[in-house]
Structures are given as structure tokens and as C-alpha cells.
Amino acid sequence: MTDKTALTLTINGRDHAIAVEARRTLADAIREDCGQTGTHIGCEHGICGACTVIVNGEPVRSCLMFAVQAEGKKIRTVEGLADGETLHPMQQAFMDHHGLQCGFCTPGFLMLAVGVLEREPDINDDDLLDVLSSNLCRCTGYQNIIKAVRAAAEQMRGK
Amino acid sequence: MTAPTKFVGRSVARLEDRPLLLGKGRFAADVSFPGQWHMRVVRSTVAHGKLRGIDASAALALPGVHAVWTHKDVAHIPPIPFRLTGLKELEPYRQTVLAKDYVRYVGEPVAVVFAADQYVAEDAADLVELDIEPLAPVLDACGDTGPFDDTHATEPSVIRKGYGDVEAAFKAAHAVVTLALSTGRHSGVPMETRGAIARYDEARDILEMHGAAKVPWWNRDHIARMIGRTRANMHLLEGHVGGGFGIRGEIYPEDVLVCAAALAFNKPIKWIEDRREHLIAANHSRQQQHNVRAAIDAEGHILAIDNEFFHDNGAYMRTHAATVPDLSAAMLPGPYRVPAYRAVGHIRLTNKTPCGTYRAPGRYESTFVRERLMDAIAAKVGVDGVEIRRRNLIGKSEMPYDLHLETLGTHIVYDSGDYALLLDKTLALAGWPALQADLKKRRAAGEMVGAGVAMFVEKSGLGPSDTVRVEIKSDGKVEVVTGVASIGQGVETAMAQIAADALGVDYTSIDVVHGQTDRIDQGAGAFASRVTVMCGEATRLASVKLRDKLLRLAAELMQTEPAALDIINGEIVRRDSTGPSMTLAELAQARPGELSAEDTFLSSHMVYPYGVHVAAVKVDTDTGAVAVERYVIGYDVGKAVNPRLVESQIAGGLAQGLGGALLEEFVYDDNGEPLAVTFADYLMPTAREVPAMSILVTEDAPSPLNPMGLKGAGEGGANPVGAVLASALDDALQRPGAIVDLPVTPQRLVRLVKTPPASI
Numbered sequence: 001m002t003d004k005t006a007l008t009l010t011i012n013g014r015d016h017a018i019a020v021e022a023r024r025t026l027a028d029a030i031r032e033d034c035g036q037t038g039t040h041i042g043c044e045h046g047i048c049g050a051c052t053v054i055v056n057g058e059p060v061r062s063c064l065m066f067a068v069q070a071e072g073k074k075i076r077t078v079e080g081l082a083d084g085e086t087l088h089p090m091q092q093a094f095m096d097h098h099g100l101q102c103g104f105c106t107p108g109f110l111m112l113a114v115g116v117l118e119r120e121p122d123i124n125d126d127d128l129l130d131v132l133s134s135n136l137c138r139c140t141g142y143q144n145i146i147k148a149v150r151a152a153a154e155q156m157r158g159k
Numbered sequence: 160m161t162a163p164t165k166f167v168g169r170s171v172a173r174l175e176d177r178p179l180l181l182g183k184g185r186f187a188a189d190v191s192f193p194g195q196w197h198m199r200v201v202r203s204t205v206a207h208g209k210l211r212g213i214d215a216s217a218a219l220a221l222p223g224v225h226a227v228w229t230h231k232d233v234a235h236i237p238p239i240p241f242r243l244t245g246l247k248e249l250e251p252y253r254q255t256v257l258a259k260d261y262v263r264y265v266g267e268p269v270a271v272v273f274a275a276d277q278y279v280a281e282d283a284a285d286l287v288e289l290d291i292e293p294l295a296p297v298l299d300a301c302g303d304t305g306p307f308d309d310t311h312a313t314e315p316s317v318i319r320k321g322y323g324d325v326e327a328a329f330k331a332a333h334a335v336v337t338l339a340l341s342t343g344r345h346s347g348v349p350m351e352t353r354g355a356i357a358r359y360d361e362a363r364d365i366l367e368m369h370g371a372a373k374v375p376w377w378n379r380d381h382i383a384r385m386i387g388r389t390r391a392n393m394h395l396l397e398g399h400v401g402g403g404f405g406i407r408g409e410i411y412p413e414d415v416l417v418c419a420a421a422l423a424f425n426k427p428i429k430w431i432e433d434r435r436e437h438l439i440a441a442n443h444s445r446q447q448q449h450n451v452r453a454a455i456d457a458e459g460h461i462l463a464i465d466n467e468f469f470h471d472n473g474a475y476m477r478t479h480a481a482t483v484p485d486l487s488a489a490m491l492p493g494p495y496r497v498p499a500y501r502a503v504g505h506i507r508l509t510n511k512t513p514c515g516t517y518r519a520p521g522r523y524e525s526t527f528v529r530e531r532l533m534d535a536i537a538a539k540v541g542v543d544g545v546e547i548r549r550r551n552l553i554g555k556s557e558m559p560y561d562l563h564l565e566t567l568g569t570h571i572v573y574d575s576g577d578y579a580l581l582l583d584k585t586l587a588l589a590g591w592p593a594l595q596a597d598l599k600k601r602r603a604a605g606e607m608v609g610a611g612v613a614m615f616v617e618k619s620g621l622g623p624s625d626t627v628r629v630e631i632k633s634d635g636k637v638e639v640v641t642g643v644a645s646i647g648q649g650v651e652t653a654m655a656q657i658a659a660d661a662l663g664v665d666y667t668s669i670d671v672v673h674g675q676t677d678r679i680d681q682g683a684g685a686f687a688s689r690v691t692v693m694c695g696e697a698t699r700l701a702s703v704k705l706r707d708k709l710l711r712l713a714a715e716l717m718q719t720e721p722a723a724l725d726i727i728n729g730e731i732v733r734r735d736s737t738g739p740s741m742t743l744a745e746l747a748q749a750r751p752g753e754l755s756a757e758d759t760f761l762s763s764h765m766v767y768p769y770g771v772h773v774a775a776v777k778v779d780t781d782t783g784a785v786a787v788e789r790y791v792i793g794y795d796v797g798k799a800v801n802p803r804l805v806e807s808q809i810a811g812g813l814a815q816g817l818g819g820a821l822l823e824e825f826v827y828d829d830n831g832e833p834l835a836v837t838f839a840d841y842l843m844p845t846a847r848e849v850p851a852m853s854i855l856v857t858e859d860a861p862s863p864l865n866p867m868g869l870k871g872a873g874e875g876g877a878n879p880v881g882a883v884l885a886s887a888l889d890d891a892l893q894r895p896g897a898i899v900d901l902p903v904t905p906q907r908l909v910r911l912v913k914t915p916p917a918s919i
């Protein structure tokens with residue numbers, strides 16, 4: 001299993017030319033081969049959502065996708081959210097509403113929420129709760145995450 | 160001149176957040192070194208067996224594999240030592256870093272593979288063949304004991320605590336209430352799995368381990384000793400930590416193995432746990448069975464409590480040794496007057512994952528027992544649960560209250576508290592009478608709804624000491640170097656708030672250093688909700704000392720008296736607002752290397768916050784799902800440095816408590832095979848299950864044991880959740896005493912709902 005394929009991953013608008021085995025997960029490729037360690041791995045079996053990134057506009061679990069499947073697609077990770085020094089409204093809302101403690105789950109929640117709200121800006125509160133319940137956080141008890149995402153949704157709609 | 164800004168007591172924004180939000184955190188898996196080898200652990204697939212042989216030849220033949228270690232390679236490394244409550248008789252039951260003759264749980268490290276690549280290391284580990292002769296596993300901690308080895312049985316020790324004449328109290332009792340109760344096996348399960356990266360710097364002869372947490376200094380000393388080094392040539396370094404909850408940061412076999420291997424091979428060694436490993440290898444907790452009885456008088460006053468319990472510690476005694484059962488025994492009386500008390504706690508080993516502490520260790524369990532007992536007493540006497548608690552509460556005038564019990568090397572004396580006042584306040588916030596009326600109406604209409612109350616006393620601020628050094632850097636920034644650790648709880652912000660007020664600077668100008676053994680020689684770390692209390696006071700003391708020094712030095716330069724000066728927003732000014740001022744940076748440049756102070760806070764007693772939880776639930780009679788409709792928490796922390804951080808600690812604790820009460824359980828089959836090995840079978844609460852909650856943080860009983868009156872807040876969110884949900888579920892079922900086991904999974908609840916009360 002050591003045959004490597006050369007491919008290019010486009011992460012936050014930047015191309016990364018890498019060579020990986022066919023079995024390498026996108027999460028590992030983003031972290032280890034492209035050095036973007038903001039994307040976290042919490043379970044490697046598709047449940048915790050810590051590894052959530054946005055691929056072609058849709059939030060996906062990068063531990064469930066192979067790197068080779070992401071070639072030619074637009075990948076966005078937490079490192080690409082802020083605009084220079086200015087935090088993305090979602091990041092700012094997490095700060096304002098204390099939506100993080102240890103911060104390990106945070107990149108996954110940010111990408112999940114941003115990905116969904118960009119596609120469905122008018123999503124109702126209950127559906128949003130359903131979406132957020134697909135990621136796990138062990139520190140916050142979720143209420144502040146929910147508040148943060150709702151506040152950011154307002155703001156993103158206002159734009 | 161503006162008035163000095165006060166930060167303590169305000170919910171200021173966290174200093175920690177920005178890098179974490181930007182994806183610039185540095186968690187264990189983010190640490191890499193050129194040329195590093197990856198370590199993969201080969202784990203026992205058998206719960207109990209004799210280890211006859213290990214064949215690593217196929218693994219070693221795989222390209223990219225550098226080495227495989229088994230016990231003989233690490234035979235010189237002693238077993239992992241006890242950090243707390245280390246009774247002598249427990250020592251034969253300590254775990255070696257790799258299994259020697261026997262395997263005792265599925266997941267036990269048996270060998271380790273070192274390879275150039277993580278994927279190859281995993282492939283190779285799969286190729287290591289274990290020859291294990293299976294033995295009958297011991298899985299029930301309450302039944303007969305079995306053999307641990309040729310000379311030791313599976314009951315290493317029995318804990319006994321108590322006071323007063325229990326026998327006499329039971330003889331004189333109006334009635335006796337007896338219960339058999341159990342709490343399930345669950346654990347902290349932080350979102351970041353464990354990880355350890357060791358690197359040997361030959362030029363400096365320093366071995367460093369990254370991925371440290373919780374107690375880096377103690378671990379430095381003891382890992383060093385285990386592998387033949389000293390504290391002087393070993394450093395433990397903490398990066399960002401993805402949740403601690405008691406389980407992360409203890410010395411585990413893998414920490415020692417990466418350190419030993421980094422030395423042996425002179426290569427950086429990286430080990431990152433996967434989730435399956437985490438669920439079977441990191442500490443479990445909580446599993447206890449209690450047989451408890453209370454002697455009461457006609458009004459339901461407690462005369463005595465007699466409790467015998469069995470603590471399932473899994474396969475080995477790890478760093479916590481007897482800590483959890485000791486706390487269960489010592490903290491069971493809680494906020495009530497218990498004139499006579501006896502606890503007998505059997506520490507039992509079983510062929511399951513070894514155990515340690517998990518947020519509110521021993522108290523989640525014993526609060527469940529005590530509060531179930533209070534509800535049973537209420538039912539026996541025929542009064543409601545609130546009334547029976549009121550009758551038994553320790554009064555404010557009885558403080559400080561000596562419990563006549565000891566734990567963690569300290570005598571338990573409740574330092575301050577007004578339990579009845581907090582009960583009143585919390586019930587008022589919950590709108591208790593209206594809630595009761597509403598639930599009654601809904602029950603009459605066929606809904607299965609109910610409410611419960613639980614009370615508890617927590618402990619915090621374990622000593623014996625903390626030292627902090629505060630320094631003004633040449634750019635005027637303040638550095639606070641602590642001997643504690645950060646596990647995501649906001650320690651940087653809280654310490655910065657305290658230092659800022661004492662010094663007269665903005666809290667955002669303060670860098671708080673934690674978890675770095677190369678920055679300060681001693682540190683007790685972060686456990687037992689000790690950080691805010693111990694480190695907070697040490698920070699204040701050192702900051703006050705530094706402020707005096709700054710004013711003295713500035714007075715010399717400004718040709719005035721220190722008393723004529725003040726520090727406001729990082730600037731040294733004259734109190735009469737005349738003449739020039741001086742920035743801290745200017746002072747630091749004028750007196751280079753002089754602007755620092757160190758101080759130590761000593762404490763031999765813990766401080767005791769206390770709380771009340773109220774829950775209202777609705778049971779879906781078809782699915783057994785429990786919806787928590789209302790959740791109200793009152794918690795007195797003496798003094799809150801940052802109320803929002805306190806609230807979020809409580810909220811996070813509640814979510815974990817809820818998981819343990821309703822969802823989470825490490826289940827084993829009859830062969831000792833763990834069945835909860837992914838997040839699909841170990842169910843943690845999501846945003847759907849955790850209710851919105853009302854949290855009331857009060858400061859009615861500041862601790863008399865430290866000048867700010869602080870008590871720790873880390874564990875009060877989790878402590879009584881099992882207890883209060885059990886109470887609420889009894890009420891929903893209209894069947895007092897129905898809930899005796901946690902977790903109350905949907906399957907169990909459906910069974911209860913479908914079984915008529917008479918046949919239980």
C-alpha cells in the first residue's frame with residue numbers, strides 16, 4: 001500500500017502539490033501533507049465532526065473522504081475564514097458568546113455552521129439545531145454554541 | 160485621570176479564544192519534529208489471559224518499520240506510580256507500561272511498533288501476533304473475588320470511614336430505609352484524544368515530552384525516575400489541551416514509552432491515540448454499587464447512614480490509586496446533618512479498562528446515593544423531597560462544620576455555606592410551586608412528566624501550595640508564570656484578571672504561562688478544581704508584591720515617595736495628578752531584570768462550594784427517551800473571578816453529567832469484550848439532548864480561607880445530575896424509588912414503564 005499518487009489540493013485558494021497513498025484521508029492530507037493543522041481529528045469514524053471542512057461549498061467530514069477524491073475541488077478550512085485580522089462573523093460570534101472552551105471542536109463547528117448558513121441563510125432554528133447536533137463538543141454544553149451560530153446567522157443574513 | 164479598571168468579578172472576554180478560532184491552536188497532534196518515528200500500540204484483544212508469546216517478525220519485515228518493543232525491552236521500567244491516595248497494599252496491582260505475563264483487559268498495551276509513517280505503524284501493529292491463553296474474566300465487582308496473579312486476589316483493599324455510634328442509632332431508629340443503587344461505567348472522553356511526543360536533545364542532554372496536561376511537574380519527576388533520568392534534564396510541555404475532565408494528563412503507559420523510546424533510539428517519537436484506543440485504554444470511571452441504609456426518626460431526621468459499596472476499578476490500580484472510592488466514602492454525607500456514619504468501600508479489580516477520576520469523582524456517585532436516600536426517606540415519612548432536605552440541612556450558624564472525615568490528606572471542614580438560602584433561591588428561580596402545579600395538570604392529562612431536586616457539597620482548592628512569578632517585560636507586558644495547567648477552562652483569563660487588578664494594568668496586557676516545567680520548577684497542576692483558588696491567590700500575592708516593588712523603584716526615579724504613586728492602566732502616575740508619569744516599559748528599561756516578584760500560597764484545607772439542581776423531565780413512553788424540559792442550577796462559589804467562565808464550567812459539567820445519567824455507558828459482553836468502542840456505541844449528548852438551562856451563580860458564602868473568598872467551580876455542574884434526573888424520573892413515573900441504576904438508558908426506561916410497579 002505504499003504507492004503514492006501525485007495530486008494537487010486547493011485549500012483556501014492555495015494549491016498544495018502533494019503525493020499520497022490512495023488510502024490517505026483528506027483530514028490527514030490537509031493536516032500532515034499541507035500543514036494546515038487547524039482541522040482536527042476527533043474520531044476518524046465520521047461522528048464527532050471535528051474534521052469538518054467545506055468542499056465545493058458543502059460541509060464534509062474530511063476523515064471520511066480520501067485525499068484523492070478532493071483533487072480539483074475547492075477546499076475551505078478554518079484557516080481561511082478570517083479576512084486578514086478581521087474575524088469572520090461566525091468566529092466573532094463564538095468569541096462574543098463564549099462558544100468555546102478548549103477549542104478542539106471549534107474549527108469543525110465553525111466550518112459546519114458557515115457551510116450550512118452560506119447554502120441556507122434562512123434556515124429555521126429547529127433545523128439549525130439539527131445541523132449543530134451532528135457535531136460533538138465535550139466542554140460547553142452547546143448552549144453558547146447555539147447562541148453564537150444564531151447570532152452569526154443574523155449577521156450573515158444582514159450582509 | 161480615570162479610575163482604575165477592575166477586572167475581577169467581570170465577565171471579560173477570554174484571552175485564549177483568538178488563536179483557537181483562527182485554527183492556530185497547537186494541540187498534541189499538531190506537534191511534529193523532522194525525522195520523527197510514529198509509535199503504535201499493540202493491544203490485548205483478550206480480557207484476561209496468560210501471555211505466552213509475541214511474534215513480531217511479520218511486522219518487522221514491513222518496509223518502514225524500525226523496531227518493535229515488548230515487555231522484555233522495557234523490563235527495567237518500574238510500574239506506574241501512585242499520585243494520590245497511594246495505599247501500600249495497592250502497590251502489587253500497579254500497571255507496567257507493557258504487559259508482562261498476563262493480559263488483564265482488552266486494550267492493554269502488549270507491544271509497541273515504531274515506524275516512519277503512521278499508516279505503516281498501524282499496518283505493522285496488525286501483523287504482530289499475540290499468543291494468549293484465555294482465562295476466565297472477572298467482570299462483576301460485587302461478586303466473588305478472583306485471582307489477580309498467583310498471590311493476589313481482586314480485592315486489593317477495603318476503605319473504612321466513619322464516626323459516631325451507628326449501631327446504637329439503628330437500634331433507636333423510628334424506621335430504616337434501605338436501597339441498592341448503582342452508577343454505570345463512563346468517563347470524561349475529551350474531544351481530543353491523548354497524544355505524546357518525546358524528543359531527546361543530545362546537545363543539551365534534555366528529554367522533552369510534548370502533549371503534557373494536568374500535572375506536568377509531578378509527571379516530569381516520576382517519568383524521569385522511571386526511565387533513569389532526573390527532573391533537571393527532563394521537561395514536560397503543555398500545548399493546547401482539548402479537554403481534560405480528570406482523565407487526561409495522568410501518567411499512562413504510552414507517555415513513558417515515547418520518552419523511553421526517544422532516548423533509546425535518539426529519534427523524536429510521536430504517539431497519537433485513535434478514538435477506539437481512547438475508549439478502551441484511557442481511564443474509565445464511576446462504576447460503583449452501593450448498598451445503603453439510613454436510620455431515621457419519625458420526622459425523617461437522619462440518625463445514621465451505613466453504606467457498603469463496591470468500586471469497580473478495572474484491571475489495575477493507576478495513578479489515582481484509592482482516590483475515587485475514598486472520595487465516595489468521605490463526601491457522601493453532603494449538606495445534611497448525619498450524626499453517625501459508616502462507609503465500607505471494597506476496591507475491586509475486574510478485567511475491564513482501569514479507572515481514574517472523572518469530573519466530580521466519587522461525588523457524582525455518592526450524591527446519587529445520598530439524594531436517592533433523601534427521596535426514599537421523604538417517601539417513607541410522607542413529606543415531599545424539598546421538605547425532607549430542609550429538615551436535614553446543616554445550618555449556616557453551624558459553619559465551619561467539621562465532618563470528622565478525611566480525604567486527599569485533608570480534614571474535611573466545610574468552610575462556609577448557607578445551604579437553605581441557596582435552596583430557596585434556586586427553587587424561586589425554577590418557579591417551583593407553579594412548576595409542580597403545571598406538571599400535575601399535565602400528568603392528569605396523561606403526560607409522563609415530573610420534577611426533582613438534588614443538593615450537594617463540592618470540594619475545591621486542594622493545596623498544599625502554589626507559587627507564581629510575575630514579571631514586567633521590557634516592552635511593558637506582564638508575564639505571569641504559574642505552576643498550573645490549562646485544560647480549556649480559561650485559566651489564562653482568570654489569572655490575568657486577578658493580576659491586572661492587583662497591579663493596575665489591563666488584563667489583556669498579561670501573558671499567563673502554564674504547564675511548562677522549564678519555566679518554573681514546581682507546580683501542582685490542574686485537578687480537583689484547585690486552579691482558581693490556589694493559583695489565583697498566589698497570583699494575587701505575587702502581583703501585590705510586584706506592585707510594591709514597582710512603586711518603590713519608580714519613586715526613586717521620580718524623586719517622590721511610593722505612597723504618592725499609583726499604577727493606572729499600566730502607567731505609574733502621581734496620586735495628586737501633578738507632574739510626569741512613567742510607563743511600565745520605561746521603568747522596565749530603566750531597571751532591567753529587576754521587575755519581578757514571586758510568592759507562594761499555602762493551604763492545608765480545601766474549600767467547599769455547594770449547589771442545588773432542579774430538573775423537570777418528560778418521558779416518551781414508547782421510546783423511553785427523556786426530554787429535559789427545564790434545568791435550573793444554583794451554585795455558590797464564594798467569589799466568581801469571571802462569572803461567565805463559571806457559568807460555562809457549570810454548563811459543560813451538566814452536559815457530561817447528563818450523558819452519564821441517560822446515555823453513556825461502557826458496556827462489556829460476557830467475555831469482557833468492550834462493546835462501546837466508537838462514538839456510534841458510546842453515545843455522548845449532542846446539542847439536541849442538552850437542555851437550555853438557568854444558572855444562578857451566588858456569592859453568599861465567600862471562603863474564609865483565602866482573602867478573595869474564592870471557591871472552585873469546575874465540578875458543580877456534573878456532581879448531582881444523575882441524582883436529580885433520577886428524582887425527576889421517579890416523579891414522572893409516579894413511582895418513588897423506581898430509578899436505582901444509572902444510566903437510565905431508553906431501553907431500561909421502556910422496561911420500567913411497561914412493568915407494573917407491583918412486579919418490580
Ligand code: FES
Binds near residue numbers: 045052
Ligand atoms: S474526525 Fe471526522 S467525524 Fe470525527
Ligand code: FES
Binds near residue numbers: 103401
Ligand atoms: S470546546 Fe472543548 S470540545 Fe468543544
